Amino acid sequence: MRLLVTGGAGYIGSVVAARLLAEGHEVVVVDDLSTGHADAVPAGAQFHQLPITELDPVLPGWGVDAVMHLAASSLVGESSSNPAKYWRNNVYGTVTLLDSLRTAGVERIVFSSTAATYGQPEEQPIKEDAPTRPNSPYGSTKLAVDLALADYARSYGMAAVSLRFFNVAGALHGADGRSYGERHASETHLIPNALRAAAGSGSALPLFGTDYPTKDGTCVRDYIHVVDLADAHLRAVAAAVPGTHHVVNLGSGSGHTVREVLDAVKYVTGNEVPVVESERRAGDVAVLIASNAKAAELLSWRPTRDLDSMVEDAWRFERATR
Ligand code: UDP
Helix, strand or coil: CEEEEECCCCHHHHHHHHHHHHCCCEEEEEECCCCCCHHHCCCCCEEEECCHHHCCCCHHHHCCCEEEECCCCCCHHHHHHCHHHHHHHHHHHHHHHHHHHHHHCCCEEEEEEEHHHCCCCCCCCECCCCCCCCCCHHHHHHHHHHHHHHHHHHHHCCEEEEEEECEEECCEECCCCCEECCCCCCCCCHHHHHHHHHHCCCCCEEEECCCCCCCCCCCEECEEEHHHHHHHHHHHHHHCCCCEEEEEEECCCCCEEHHHHHHHHHHHHCCCCCEEEECCCCCCCCEECECCHHHHHHHCCCCCCCHHHHHHHHHHHHHHHC
16 A cells, blocks of 8 residues: 555654555655654655645655554644644644545545543443543544544545544664654653663653552553554554544553653663652543553454563663664
């Protein structure tokens, strides 16, 4: 297949693009480089530095069969201080992209949605039919796109899959000799920051909240390896059915507390993570664990890489790039 990967210069998009190429597909990457890096685009991909709102005139000539849509603004905190940016980039941007896809006759789309669409559901693990009550504009805008995809599938016959990512971590050390990992300008995620703190190259890690109703008082999250996530994209594009929109959670089905993640970082690096116990971070919920039964049923997908392997791969990426 020939696939368009939007956001293919970003962390997850570059891993998806690299995996597609490794599987023998042709890849066209579109990224406006607002947060991505041109040198993260895999060598075998055709790269266009463009916003997703400007594809109308060029897309028909690219001859793509399907799109993996990962381009988005994705900082939960920033989305609360600047929701307009999130509605513009994530919702207006995506609807504009969808219309370009219709014009070009591209009917298949896999969209990167998020666990943040659920907010804090009462039941864990979270199933896809759980109530969606996002508690950030980031989550609201991703949910808005999920709803748009359902309408576009129903009315225009699109074949759409929304993949709701839980906590993505790790890196790809590719057969092409290159490594693809997390390189955000202002890193907010736990694992890269804990690795930097353990390496002594960052300040002590703020541990956000130690009084949650969990086994050690810290938040529980469901971590998933970015390579497992990329593999789910390949399965999703094959499983997409015209006229249908599927929503599928991607997680391991079990959770780890922040302190357990810090133990894994200590195990992998050999260093204790210096920590400053801090207030809860606004918007954090105590527990988020995915049910991955639907992913198993619909995509025959199961995660195969555990937390230690995520931390090991992220650590190898940190050392290779610093
Ligand atoms: N976290 C933390 N210190 C940090 C970054 C994150 O204690 O410097 C905690 C955060 O409060 C959450 C968990 O680690 O409970 C995972 O946060 P992350 O930002 O990686 O992902 P999120 O769950 O917010 O998508």
